[in-house]
Structure formats: structure tokens, C-alpha cells
Amino acid sequence: IAAEALAGYEGPATTRDGHAVQVLANVQDGAGARAAVAAHAEGVGLLRTELAFLGHADEPSVEEQAKGYAEVFEAFAGRKVVLRTLDAGSDKPLAFATLPDEANPALGVRGLRIARQDDGILERQLDAVAQAARETASTPWVMAPMVATEAEAADFAARVRGRGLVPGVMIEVPSAALLAGRLLDHVDFLSIGTNDLSQYTLAADRLSADLADLTDPWQPALLELVRITAEAGQRKGKPVGVCGEAAADPLLAIVLVGLGITSLSCAASAVPAVGARLGTVDLATCRAAAAAALAAADPQEARSAVRELLDAG
Numbered sequence: 001i002a003a004e005a006l007a008g009y010e011g012p013a014t015t016r017d018g019h020a021v022q023v024l025a026n027v028q029d030g031a032g033a034r035a036a037v038a039a040h041a042e043g044v045g046l047l048r049t050e051l052a053f054l055g056h057a058d059e060p061s062v063e064e065q066a067k068g069y070a071e072v073f074e075a076f077a078g079r080k081v082v083l084r085t086l087d088a089g090s091d092k093p094l095a096f097a098t099l100p101d102e103a104n105p106a107l108g109v110r111g112l113r114i115a116r117q118d119d120g121i122l123e124r125q126l127d128a129v130a131q132a133a134r135e136t137a138s139t140p141w142v143m144a145p146m147v148a149t150e151a152e153a154a155d156f157a158a159r160v161r162g163r164g165l166v167p168g169v170m171i172e173v174p175s176a177a178l179l180a181g182r183l184l185d186h187v188d189f190l191s192i193g194t195n196d197l198s199q200y201t202l203a204a205d206r207l208s209a210d211l212a213d214l215t216d217p218w219q220p221a222l223l224e225l226v227r228i229t230a231e232a233g234q235r236k237g238k239p240v241g242v243c244g245e246a247a248a249d250p251l252l253a254i255v256l257v258g259l260g261i262t263s264l265s266c267a268a269s270a271v272p273a274v275g276a277r278l279g280t281v282d283l284a285t286c287r288a289a290a291a292a293a294l295a296a297a298d299p300q301e302a303r304s305a306v307r308e309l310l311d312a313g
């Protein structure tokens with residue numbers, strides 16, 4: 001992509017033939033949200049609420065949480081903001097919400113699972129989100145991380161709807177991708193976290209440099225789970241986004257849109273490149289790229305097949 005195209009990107013993103021794709025930003029606080037506005041993100045696709053509290057020994061009060069969330073809602077007033085409830089545990093340990101001494105923290109009590117024994121932290125966080133929403137007259141979308149079953153999605157949806165907010169779940173576990181259609185009977189949207197979905201699909205630690213070839217988001221098995229999830233969304237008429245690192249790769253963004261993904265959320269710094277790249281291809285080309293990537297034997301072959309297809313077009 002030429003430098004002029006990047007500098008000129010102002011969103012909202014569409015394919016060359018006008019198919020709208022929301023290009024959103026992953027942020028962790030108000031400052032990040034304001035930077036995302038400057039990068040022409042259409043909204044926030046992933047507010048990682050736990051990151052602001054990583055150094056905290058104690059659970060932040062409802063007031064303190066509400067203040068932080070309100071800053072993000074204000075930065076994108078009238079636009080889409082997707083807030084994720086605390087994803088504590090494993091690679092994001094929170095002193096006040098993580099069990100000590102788990103043998104396998106990535107397979108342990110993390111994400112939504114912290115509500116199993118005691119749902120107080122989740123309830124207070126949702127109260128804080130609702131308070132911030134009232135104070136800023138906004139209607140944030142709220143999603144849970146590490147959902148694995150339909151019952152978890154149903155339980156979370158009830159808590160969120162009860163507060164007048166819009167419920168969704170992340171697709172980070174293969175069981176959730178396989179049941180995407182059933183999860184959508186309970187929630188209004190899905191967001192695929194490709195970082196964890198890769199880790200759990202390929203059974204390879206997302207932090208292991210030695211296994212980076214396995215957690216590559218171009219792995220055909222990962223793309224197949226994205227396809228299943230996006231198709232469920234199309235069947236039910238509900239949005240399905242991608243908010244993992246995969247969404248920051250402009251070439252892969254073309255494939256994801258071809259698979260039926262309706263929004264992409266990435267680091268603010270990657271927003272212009274992704275948005276501008278999508279503007280260079282038609283939706284039919286995205287679909288052809290998706291088919292080529294799915295059919296490839298491995299990530300390298302997938303990348304070169306898509307590059308060749310785009311060069312030929």
C-alpha cells in the first residue's frame with residue numbers, strides 16, 4: 001500500500017465495490033481510545049479491561065472502574081464500543097482474580113470462569129459498565145472471554161441484558177466455534193479472539209516462540225473455525241468480528257472478510273493499513289482469497305496462494 005493511501009485513510013472502510021467492513025481498534029483505556037480516534041478507527045472492537053488493573057493488588061471499586069470505562073465511551077460517543085469483561089488468569093494474571101498455583105493456567109480458571117465460584121467481581125464490573133453507560137448516554141456492547149459452552153453464553157447474556165446492555169461472547173475455544181450458531185441463540189454478536197483460538201486449536205502456547213509456526217493465524221484449521229463461526233453469523237443475521245492479531249494483517253484481513261467476517265479490530269497503529277488495503281479489492285476477490293487460503297496445506301502456502309491471486313487480479 002502506498003504511503004499516500006495510508007495517510008489518506010479516513011474510514012469507514014469498504015471493499016472497492018462498497019461492501020462495508022468495520023475496522024475497529026483494540027484499546028485498554030481512555031488514552032488508547034483517543035489515539036484510536038486519531039487513527040480513524042470506526043470504534044472500539046476490544047476494550048481489554050483487565051490490562052488497566054494488572055498492577056492492582058485489590059479489585060478496583062465500581063466508581064473507579066466506571067470512570068475508566070466512561071473515558072472510552074466518551075472518546076467514541078455515538079459509535080460502537082465493545083467492552084470485554086475481565087480476562088484474568090494465564091497470560092493476564094490479576095492479583096485479585098486469579099487462582100494461585102494452577103498446574104495449567106491456560107486451561108484453568110480464567111476469563112469468564114472466575115465467576116464459577118463467586119460471581120461478585122463480574123457483577124460489580126457489569127454494574128460499573130452500566131453506570132458508565134448511563135453517565136455517557138451510550139450503549140456499549142459487552143462480551144465475555146473464554147466462553148466454552150452454550151450455558152455460559154446464556155448466563156452471561158442474561159446478566160448483560162438485565163442492565164440494558166448488548167451481550168456477546170468471544171470465540172476463543174474450539175467448542176465455542178463449533179457451537180457458534182447455538183451461542184447466537186442467546187447473544188447478539190460474536191468476536192473471534194484468534195490469539196487464544198489458535199492456542200487452543202493447535203494446542204500450542206501462544207507465548208512460545210518455538211511453536212509460533214503452529215499458532216500462525218493462517219493455519220487452515222484456524223481459518224476453518226473462523227469460517228464456521230462467520231457462517232453461523234450470516235445464518236442468524238448477527239455480526240461476527242475478529243479481534244485477535246490476525247485482524248492486523250492486511251492480507252489476512254482480505255481472507256477474513258471473504259469468510260464472512262463483518263468487523264476487524266486491531267491495534268490502532270494497524271487500522272489505516274487494514275482499512276486502506278480492503279479498499280483495493282472487491283468482495284468477490286475476498287471470497288476467492290478465502291477459498292484459496294482454506295484449501296492450502298499450510299500457512300506459507302496459504303499466504304502465497306492469496307498473494308498470487310491478488311497479483312493476478
Ligand code: PEP
Pocket residue numbers: 046048087172192193194195196197243244245
Ligand atoms: C485473543 O485471544 O485473540 C484476544 C483478542 O484476546 P487476548 O489477546 O487479550 O487474549
Ligand code: MG
Pocket residue numbers: 145172193195196
Ligand atoms: Mg484471548
